[in-house]
Amino acid sequence: MTVAKIELIGVKKRFGKKQVLDGINLKIDKQSSTVIIGGSGTGKSVTIKCILGIITPDEGTILIDGVDVTHLRGAARDAVMRKFGMLFQGAALFDSLTVWENVAFGLIQGRGMNRNQAKDIAIQKLAKVGLGSDVAYLSPAELSGGMQKRVGLARAIAADPEIIFFDEPTTGLDPIMADVINDLIVSTVRDVGATALSITHDMVSSRKISDRIAMLYGGKIIWDGPTSQINQSGNDYVDQFIHGRAEGPIKMAVKA
Amino acid sequence: MNIVAGIGRAVLALLASLGRIADFTIRSVTSIVSPPIYGRLIAVQILRIGYFSLPVVGLTALSTGAVLALQIYLGGNRYGAEAIVPQIVVLGITRELGPVIAGLMVAGRVAAAIAAEIGTMKVTEQIDALTTLATNPIKYLVVPRLIAAVVSMPILTAIGDSIGVFGGYLVATQNLGFTGSIYLKNTVDFATRQDIMSGLIKASVFGFIVALMGCYHGFNSKGGAQGVGAATTSAVVSSCILILAADFALTALLFHTA
Numbered sequence: 174m175t176v177a178k179i180e181l182i183g184v185k186k187r188f189g190k191k192q193v194l195d196g197i198n199l200k201i202d203k204q205s206s207t208v209i210i211g212g213s214g215t216g217k218s219v220t221i222k223c224i225l226g227i228i229t230p231d232e233g234t235i236l237i238d239g240v241d242v243t244h245l246r247g248a249a250r251d252a253v254m255r256k257f258g259m260l261f262q263g264a265a266l267f268d269s270l271t272v273w274e275n276v277a278f279g280l281i282q283g284r285g286m287n288r289n290q291a292k293d294i295a296i297q298k299l300a301k302v303g304l305g306s307d308v309a310y311l312s313p314a315e316l317s318g319g320m321q322k323r324v325g326l327a328r329a330i331a332a333d334p335e336i337i338f339f340d341e342p343t344t345g346l347d348p349i350m351a352d353v354i355n356d357l358i359v360s361t362v363r364d365v366g367a368t369a370l371s372i373t374h375d376m377v378s379s380r381k382i383s384d385r386i387a388m389l390y391g392g393k394i395i396w397d398g399p400t401s402q403i404n405q406s407g408n409d410y411v412d413q414f415i416h417g418r419a420e421g422p423i424k425m426a427v428k429a
Numbered sequence: 430m431n432i433v434a435g436i437g438r439a440v441l442a443l444l445a446s447l448g449r450i451a452d453f454t455i456r457s458v459t460s461i462v463s464p465p466i467y468g469r470l471i472a473v474q475i476l477r478i479g480y481f482s483l484p485v486v487g488l489t490a491l492s493t494g495a496v497l498a499l500q501i502y503l504g505g506n507r508y509g510a511e512a513i514v515p516q517i518v519v520l521g522i523t524r525e526l527g528p529v530i531a532g533l534m535v536a537g538r539v540a541a542a543i544a545a546e547i548g549t550m551k552v553t554e555q556i557d558a559l560t561t562l563a564t565n566p567i568k569y570l571v572v573p574r575l576i577a578a579v580v581s582m583p584i585l586t587a588i589g590d591s592i593g594v595f596g597g598y599l600v601a602t603q604n605l606g607f608t609g610s611i612y613l614k615n616t617v618d619f620a621t622r623q624d625i626m627s628g629l630i631k632a633s634v635f636g637f638i639v640a641l642m643g644c645y646h647g648f649n650s651k652g653g654a655q656g657v658g659a660a661t662t663s664a665v666v667s668s669c670i671l672i673l674a675a676d677f678a679l680t681a682l683l684f685h686t687a
Contacts, residue, residue: 227557254563265558267550283563328562338561 176239178203178336178368179224184233185392186219193219194230195392201385206362206369208379208400210414211389212423217372220389221338224370225257226250237336255283258334258367260358262341264325266313272299273309276327284332298327301364302357319350323357330361337362339371343378355381376415388414390423453645457571470573478539478574478640479581483588485538486531490589493526494518494596502605514607515615518597523624527590528582529676532635535582536668540643543574544664547647548657556648566648574640582636583629590628627683634679635672642668 179201186194193216201207209217222228224235226245235243242253258279266275274281276298277291286294296306302323313321322342329337342358343351355378362369362382373379379386380400387397388411396408403415413421498518505511547570550556559566594616601607643664650660 222557225557225561227560251563251565254561257561259558259561261554261558263553265554267555267558278564279562282569 175202177201177236178205178238179370180234180236180239181220181224182234182236184220184223184230184235186216186223186228186230192392194223197233197389197392197394199387199394199397201368201370203368204366205385206359206371206383207385207387208371208373208383209387209389209394210372210374210376210379212374212414215389216392217389218340221259221340221370221372225259225338226254251283255332256335258329258332258337260322260325260329260337260339260342262344264313264318264321266321266324266328268313270312271309272304272311272313272316272324275313275324276309276331278328279332294331295327298331299324301330301361302327303353319346319353322346322350322354326354326357326361330365330367333365334367336368336370337365339369339373339382341373341375342371342382343373343375351375351378352381358382374414376417390414449649450645453648454641456567457575457641457644460565460567460572461575463568465568467569467573470569471576474573474577475581477542478535478577478636479585482531482535482538482581482585485534486585486589487592489530489534490522490527490593491596493530494522494593494598495600497521497526497593498597498600498605502601511605514597514601514605515612516619518601519594519616519620520624522593522597523590523620523628525628525676525680527593528586528628528631528635529672531582531586531589531632532639532672532676533669535578535585535636536639536642536672537665539578540639540646540664540668541661543640543643544647544650544661545657547644548650548660551648551650552653552656571640571644571648574644575637578636578640579633580636582632582639586629586632587625590625623683627679630683631676631679634675638671638675639668642671 177200179199181197181199184194184197185192197220209220211217219228223230226242230243233243234241237253237256242250245253267278270278273292273295276295277288280286280291280294281288296309299306299309304320304323304327308316308320313324316324339358342354346354358369358371359382369382371379371382383400385398386400386403387394388408389395390410396406396411398406403411406412409422413423498514501514501517502511505513547556550570556566556570559569598609598612598616601612602609646660646664646667650656
């Protein structure tokens with residue numbers, strides 16, 4: 174039996190009175206691409222942040238390569254973090270650094286690589302996401318939203334991570350740029366040979382970048398299966414969500 | 430009953446807040462002694478916190494020294510004690526006004542800037558990005574600012590003290606009829622090593638407070654622009670209050686007066 178690359182067992186997280194995650198169970202195989210779908214505020218970002226160790230779950234276990242990382246701290250956590258790359262929703266580029274310094278950040282600060290060597294790698298990774306070396310010396314504020322996402326993607330793959338997380342990769346982009354980013358995600362994940370976990374509510378993006386989809390609702394994974402079978406899920410919640418219908422079992426909360 | 434519950438909630442919120450500040454302080458201080466140490470970032474912060482605060486601290490010190498000389502002369506005049514102007518100016522500036530004025534000026538300028546910068550990084554997920562890039566945000570953002578503030582503030586205060594004494598000298602010699610050489614001799618003869626060192630120790634502590642409050646409120650900012658604005662205000666207000674409280678405690682401790 175092969176060990177899952179990422180496994181969540183009964184993960185729970187509460188903020189104040191709100192139970193955001195209520196026992197998440199999810200297995201993600203090595204070199205697969207999984208997308209977690211779900212409405213706004215259903216806990217998709219919290220799930221990823223729990224795996225990354227940015228948020229500590231109240232209950233449950235998170236395994237990476239079969240090793241419990243739920244409560245890791247210090248050097249042990251740093252070692253796990255070196256397996257990860259992440260593309261943030263707003264790219265989260267450091268505005269005090271140039272584009273190449275952003276891309277090379279994990280190599281220089283996280284792995285102690287010398288600046289010249291890291292700069293060469295950064296420029297190679299920028300080329301991989303379709304950006305020329307002239308962009309390397311600009312500051313993030315000089316880039317468009319789409320270019321910032323590309324730089325964020327270059328930063329996510331700079332250290333050839335084993336697992337890449339994508340947080341709403343196409344949000345805020347026009348449809349053409351969204352498709353460009355989707356193509357880049359598919360090609361870079363394939364080239365790096367990484368396992369990908371994305372969260373989005375963009376169904377076009379979900380279908381394109383994933384081979385498996387899981388739907389989060391009410392703090393639980395209510396459906397999990399191959400992307401090709403999502404239209405035949407037989408789950409009313411999934412059907413309502415993927416077709417974007419106002420009518421159905423999911424009632425949108427007017428107040429938080 | 431509602432009043433009692435309200436007071437209870439307020440006390441619990443205050444205790445929770447104190448607990449969070451204590452936890453943040455311990456994590457920050459323990460991070461200072463463990464590698465990696467980001468030397469380049471410390472140098473950048475010394476430039477921002479120390480060097481770029483020089484004009485505002487120098488100007489306020491000059492004005493404070495000048496006003497102090499004038500007030501002491503006018504007050505002393507009532508008892509025929511005008512001659513003590515240089516002694517009281519140097520004592521007041523080095524022990525008290527130099528570090529406190531520098532602390533408050535740096536609190537206004539630096540605590541606000543730190544809280545705004547780190548707060549913006551928080552709400553735009555740049556701090557989460559640091560974590561995903563295997564970089565400890567406390568070590569990368571807080572430690573360099575703490576070290577820079579603790580090192581810069583005494584230097585800034587020493588320069589401010591000199592400018593403040595010079596402000597008193599200018600007023601005394603130009604307006605109040607003091608002889609320059611006698612004024613300087615009285616100043617140098619009267620000031621002790623303890624007067625100067627106590628002010629510099631205070632300045633270091635004030636620097637720590639300013640950087641810590643800026644970082645703490647930045648790290649705990651929530652929401653968007655409004656949250657960053659609130660964090661900036663809280664950083665300045667809490668820095669100023671803590672500086673004044675620490676000033677009293679340090680004066681009592683250093684001069685055994687309490």
